[in-house]
Amino acid sequence: MAKEKTTYTCTECGGTSPRWLGKCPHCEAWNTLIESVVEQGAGGRNNRFASLAKTNAVTALADIEASEVERTPTAIDELDRVLGGGIVEGGVVLIGGDPGIGKSTLLLQALDGLQRAGIPTLYVTGEESGAQVALRSRRLGLDNSRVNVLAEIQLEKILATIASTQPAVAVIDSIQTVYSDQLSSAPGSVAQVRECAAHLTRAAKAGGTSIILVGHVTKEGALAGPRVLEHMVDTVLYFEGDTHSSFRLVRAVKNRFGAVNEIGVFAMTEKGLKGVANPSAIFLSQHSEPVPGSCVLVTLEGTRPMLVEIQALVDSGGPSPRRLSVGLDRDRLAMLLAVLHRHAGVACMDQDVFVNAVGGVRINEPAADLAVMLAITSSLRGKPLPRGFIAFGEVGLAGEVRPAPRGQERLREAAKLGFSVAVVPKANAPKKGSREIEGLTIHAVERIEEAMEVVRSLH
Numbered sequence: 001m002a003k004e005k006t007t008y009t010c011t012e013c014g015g016t017s018p019r020w021l022g023k024c025p026h027c028e029a030w031n032t033l034i035e036s037v038v039e040q041g042a043g044g045r046n047n048r049f050a051s052l053a054k055t056n057a058v059t060a061l062a063d064i065e066a067s068e069v070e071r072t073p074t075a076i077d078e079l080d081r082v083l084g085g086g087i088v089e090g091g092v093v094l095i096g097g098d099p100g101i102g103k104s105t106l107l108l109q110a111l112d113g114l115q116r117a118g119i120p121t122l123y124v125t126g127e128e129s130g131a132q133v134a135l136r137s138r139r140l141g142l143d144n145s146r147v148n149v150l151a152e153i154q155l156e157k158i159l160a161t162i163a164s165t166q167p168a169v170a171v172i173d174s175i176q177t178v179y180s181d182q183l184s185s186a187p188g189s190v191a192q193v194r195e196c197a198a199h200l201t202r203a204a205k206a207g208g209t210s211i212i213l214v215g216h217v218t219k220e221g222a223l224a225g226p227r228v229l230e231h232m233v234d235t236v237l238y239f240e241g242d243t244h245s246s247f248r249l250v251r252a253v254k255n256r257f258g259a260v261n262e263i264g265v266f267a268m269t270e271k272g273l274k275g276v277a278n279p280s281a282i283f284l285s286q287h288s289e290p291v292p293g294s295c296v297l298v299t300l301e302g303t304r305p306m307l308v309e310i311q312a313l314v315d316s317g318g319p320s321p322r323r324l325s326v327g328l329d330r331d332r333l334a335m336l337l338a339v340l341h342r343h344a345g346v347a348c349m350d351q352d353v354f355v356n357a358v359g360g361v362r363i364n365e366p367a368a369d370l371a372v373m374l375a376i377t378s379s380l381r382g383k384p385l386p387r388g389f390i391a392f393g394e395v396g397l398a399g400e401v402r403p404a405p406r407g408q409e410r411l412r413e414a415a416k417l418g419f420s421v422a423v424v425p426k427a428n429a430p431k432k433g434s435r436e437i438e439g440l441t442i443h444a445v446e447r448i449e450e451a452m453e454v455v456r457s458l459h
Contacts, residue, residue: 008033009190012227036185069257072168072210075113078266078275079106081304082237082250084258087114087169087210091257092201094175094230095250096215096223097239102248103214105140106266106273107171108133112142114169122167126153126177140272153187155180155196159203167209172200174214176224188216193225201232230254242360247282248273249361252302261364262302280307280417283359293379296390296419297371298410299363305406305413307390309358310368312375317352327357328368336373336395343399344448346377367404369395370423373448374455386458388420391451393428399448403427408437415440421458423451 008017010033015026023030071086080086083093097103111121125133130149137145148165152158155178162170172178178196179187186192197213204211213233216224223230230236236254241247250264265279276282284296284307293312298305310328325333333355340346355372357363370393378385392410394402404410407428414422415437422442429444430436445451 006035009036009226011190011225014190014194014226014228034190036189036191071257072114072119074110075117076106076110076273076275078264079110079250082252082258082262082264083235084252084255084262088234088257089168089210090204090208091210091235092204092233093210093212093235093237094215094223094233095212095237095239096217098217098221101239101241102266102268102273103239104128104173105136106250107173107212107214108137108147109140109142109272111147111169111171112137112145115145115147119169120148120165120167122148122150122162122165122170124150124152124158124161124170124172126151126172127174153177153179155199159199162203162209163207166207169210169212171212172214174216175200175229176216188225190226194228197229197232240360240362245360247276247359259302263304279304280413283308283357283361285309285311285358290384290387290389292382292384293375295371295375295378295385296414297363297368298390298392298414299365299368300404300406300410305410307414307417307419308361308363310371310375311356311358312372312379313352313354314348314376314379315352315354317350321348321350322352322354324353325355327360327362328355328372329364332366332369333372335397336369337376339395339397339399339448340373340376344373344377344452346380346452348376348380351380365404366394366402367392369393370401370425370448370451374423374451377452377455383459385455386421388418389423389458390414390419390421391423393423393425393445393451395448401425401445401447401451411437411440411442423454 008020010024010026012029012032013027015024017025017033020033024032069088071088073080073086095103111123115121130151133149150161175193175197176188179192180195183191183195200211218224234256238251238253240249240251246268248266248268252260252262265276266273267276295310297308297310299308323334337348353376371391374391392404394404396402403425407424411422420439420441422440424442424444426444426446429442443454445454
């Protein structure tokens with residue numbers, strides 16, 4: 001029997017190498033080459049993809065009719081928000097998250113809502129039997145659900161079922177379990193995931209069926225399989241949150257039909273995932289009196305302004321003081337402490353500094369800088385910030401406070417929730433002659449020293 005030829009495929013870019021290397025020669029990523037069997041067959045992979053391609057006439061951009069894509073609401077408002085308003089016909093969505101975080105639960109609820117609205121759906125399960133899916137639906141209170149279920153992992157049978165039943169929305173749970181007879185490698189391998197996803201994407205675009213792929217994640221939290229999988233699809237959603245907490249965040253990291261970094265907030269209940277209408281309440285601690293080291297930030301997640309409490313604890317440290325942050329970038333924290341010392345005269349060289357974003361949310365935007373620095377100063381001096389106080393703004397290395405995008409929306413959201421005092425960059429303050437924000441006293445600052453002086457004057 002002839003020995004099978006093997007090759008090494010990069011999980012990041014899909015490039016191949018005849019032998020294992022520590023660094024991919026194509027994208028230069030480290031430790032991404034995994035062994036796979038070379039597929040035998042006439043024409044190879046390129047021949048298979050040739051049948052997928054269609055030749056279209058060249059058209060000038062101005063001659064192409066531009067129309068808004070139609071969306072189908074899922075009856076779950078928070079999911080619709082993340083998707084950009086609903087499911088797009090022929091769109092392909094990839095959703096990933098830790099095991100047990102609620103991916104299958106959310107999608108089963110969404111399909112049931114679509115089915116009850118008269119939209120044909122199909123749930124393809126490769127990890128569970130039909131009886132297990134039915135048991136979950138009854139546990140979620142989805143009585144008399146008419147969602148069609150197919151327990152199958154062979155790609156050709158799945159495509160045949162989609163072609164015969166023609167559902168408007170189909171869920172593949174999960175893409176790592178699907179395999180094609182054209183390939184000899186095992187399900188979940190780079191070649192199988194890439195080829196199966198390509199065929200399902202082509203079926204969605206050709207037939208108009210919206211397909212939602214469930215993807216496994218690695219221990220580092222990234223989607224398992226080749227990185228090209230994320231490039232094939234139209235939308236990539238990630239589940240965030242601790243499985244021990246009742247709250248879940250669904251974030252759009254890619255969306256061709258909506259805003260990127262849009263989030264939906266859900267609460268896990270006995271009847272499944274329920275949307276949270278006012279997520280700011282989750283990320284704010286309930287203090288009867290203001291406490292030192294606490295500052296409320298108005299952050300922007302996609303198109304949604306959201307209030308998050310930043311907590312800081314400054315404590316005497318040893319010869320090697322620690323700087324730890326949860327929900328914020330640790331390197332940026334070290335930079336802010338240096339700016340605080342150099343330009344505001346607040347020294348934490350011999351202190352341990354711990355910073356936390358309440359509720360498990362991750363804040364990536366630099367507009368959190370000002371709130372973090374005020375929370376650290378408040379903890380160091382043991383003086384709480386005033387009741388109803390908020391702050392936002394990016395702080396540069398020269399000590400300047402830079403504006404944050406869509407500042408007026410942030411201020412209006414804070415005023416709506418009853419906050420009364422705001423320290424913001426000067427460029428984000430309402431212009432003269434414009435409508436004032438009722439109930440909110442706004443202090444505009446240009447430098448970090450001015451912000452510290454404003455806070456001292458408020459005590």
